Amino acid sequence: MKVLIVHAHPEPRSFVGALRDVAVEELTPLGHEVRVSDLHAIGFRADTGRHDFLEAADAGYLKPQREQMHASERGTFAPDVGAEIERLLWADTVLWTFPLWWFSLPAILKGWVDRVFVMGTIYGGGRIYATGALKGRRAMLAFTTGGPAASYAPGGFNGDLNLLLYPIHHGMLWFTGMEVLPPFVVYGPARMSDEERAAALDAWRERLRGIERLAPLGPDCGVPAA
Amino acid sequence: MKVLIVHAHPEPRSFVGALRDVAVEELTPLGHEVRVSDLHAIGFRADTGRHDFLEAADAGYLKPQREQMHASERGTFAPDVGAEIERLLWADTVLWTFPLWWFSLPAILKGWVDRVFVMGTIYGGGRIYATGALKGRRAMLAFTTGGPAASYAPGGFNGDLNLLLYPIHHGMLWFTGMEVLPPFVVYGPARMSDEERAAALDAWRERLRGIERLAPLGPDCGVPAA
Numbered sequence: 001m002k003v004l005i006v007h008a009h010p011e012p013r014s015f016v017g018a019l020r021d022v023a024v025e026e027l028t029p030l031g032h033e034v035r036v037s038d039l040h041a042i043g044f045r046a047d048t049g050r051h052d053f054l055e056a057a058d059a060g061y062l063k064p065q066r067e068q069m070h071a072s073e074r075g076t077f078a079p080d081v082g083a084e085i086e087r088l089l090w091a092d093t094v095l096w097t098f099p100l101w102w103f104s105l106p107a108i109l110k111g112w113v114d115r116v117f118v119m120g121t122i123y124g125g126g127r128i129y130a131t132g133a134l135k136g137r138r139a140m141l142a143f144t145t146g147g148p149a150a151s152y153a154p155g156g157f158n159g160d161l162n163l164l165l166y167p168i169h170h171g172m173l174w175f176t177g178m179e180v181l182p183p184f185v186v187y188g189p190a191r192m193s194d195e196e197r198a199a200a201l202d203a204w205r206e207r208l209r210g211i212e213r214l215a216p217l218g219p220d221c222g223v224p225a226a
Numbered sequence: 227m228k229v230l231i232v233h234a235h236p237e238p239r240s241f242v243g244a245l246r247d248v249a250v251e252e253l254t255p256l257g258h259e260v261r262v263s264d265l266h267a268i269g270f271r272a273d274t275g276r277h278d279f280l281e282a283a284d285a286g287y288l289k290p291q292r293e294q295m296h297a298s299e300r301g302t303f304a305p306d307v308g309a310e311i312e313r314l315l316w317a318d319t320v321l322w323t324f325p326l327w328w329f330s331l332p333a334i335l336k337g338w339v340d341r342v343f344v345m346g347t348i349y350g351g352g353r354i355y356a357t358g359a360l361k362g363r364r365a366m367l368a369f370t371t372g373g374p375a376a377s378y379a380p381g382g383f384n385g386d387l388n389l390l391l392y393p394i395h396h397g398m399l400w401f402t403g404m405e406v407l408p409p410f411v412v413y414g415p416a417r418m419s420d421e422e423r424a425a426a427l428d429a430w431r432e433r434l435r436g437i438e439r440l441a442p443l444g445p446d447c448g449v450p451a452a
């Protein structure tokens with residue numbers, strides 16, 4: 001596999017950082033190629049703007065999709081955006097390691113999506129979902145929560161986790177054509193003992209060793225009601 | 227009403243910009259106070275980090291919630307974060323005007339949530355949902371989509387809009403105790419005629435004039451299955 005890990009946590013020694021490190025340590029000896037985009041470490045910008053592009057299709061009115069189409073045709077993405085598009089197209093397997101903040105992606109990771117999933121290269125011209133440009137590739141979320149598992153069950157006080165993840169699984173990953181693997185979730189590592197955290201990392205190692213045989217969620221991403 | 231508009235679009239003359247302008251024009255003559263946080267215009271940072279705080283509770287390990295608690299006790303938020311917290315606490319009505327990007331908030335607006343909805347001031351100590359610190363206040367999303375309305379209906383190819391909005395409505399707004407008003411959505415303004423866009427802005431004016439009488443969605447935020 002060619003694995004791109006997109007990592008978003010501001011503390012390098014966080015438990016989410018351990019998820020990233022364990023993935024590199026586990027996958028590399030198995031013969032997989034692994035690249036890491038550590039968004040906080042590289043100071044990746046989260047906001048979409050003129051700085052995404054080396055030139056303008058319309059200098060008087062910024063419509064991001066139009067500029068993305070233009071830059072896709074002419075190869076004029078700013079270097080930070082262009083480098084991430086290249087890595088995304090290189091990978092056949094994409095892992096996102098992050099803390100779930102406000103039931104969603106940290107802003108820096110959402111910014112990676114906004115700026116890198118560009119019209120004209122990653123989607124557009126009717127290529128979405130089953131005909132998406134990233135068809136045949138696979139993606140998996142690996143994240144931590146603050147609350148305990150029970151609070152994310154159907155009827156739990158935070159709401160069903162599959163529903164909370166639906167905009168990410170369906171609207172970002174499956175939209176591009178990537179098959180979505182079941183997420184790997186560590187509930188409340190901040191409240192765990194060292195032994196429990198070590199056990200969670202062992203479970204992560206096992207998940208990674210089996211990733212090639214893992215069945216994707218399917219187009220409904222675990223939310224048949226949608 | 228004291229209305230805070232948090233606005234996120236990189237093009238000042240966009241249709242979303244018109245939603246912002248119309249809200250100011252409509253609400254001010256009715257005697258309401260209106261403030262606007264125009265995130266792109268003020269260059270608001272989206273990424274959470276040490277720059278959010280004037281001093282450190284733990285300089286060796288960055289745990290954002292711990293630093294937010296510390297800064298809440300000591301009043302040591304960085305000026306950009308502190309100013310937005312003050313505006314949020316000032317308001318009794320919060321409007322977010324933005325384009326729906328990737329079935330979610332633009333990163334710069336998610337960054338406003340990550341950095342401004344701080345533990346120790348906006349939540350924490352068990353004050354969540356019905357007992358949230360922002361109880362008694364109201365919030366409403368006003369946004370544009372790329373796709374047509376039918377694609378966001380239950381069974382539509384993008385999925386039920388209420389499900390897509392659930393992490394925002396439930397996990398961000400209602401989590402803090404704010405009552406969530408039904409969203410105001412303009413589907414596909416980029417494909418509309420000038421007349422259709424003008425009609426959409428008229429509908430927005432009417433929504434704004436009736437906002438004080440508008441019934442909130444309730445705790446399930448339109449997703450009984452969660």
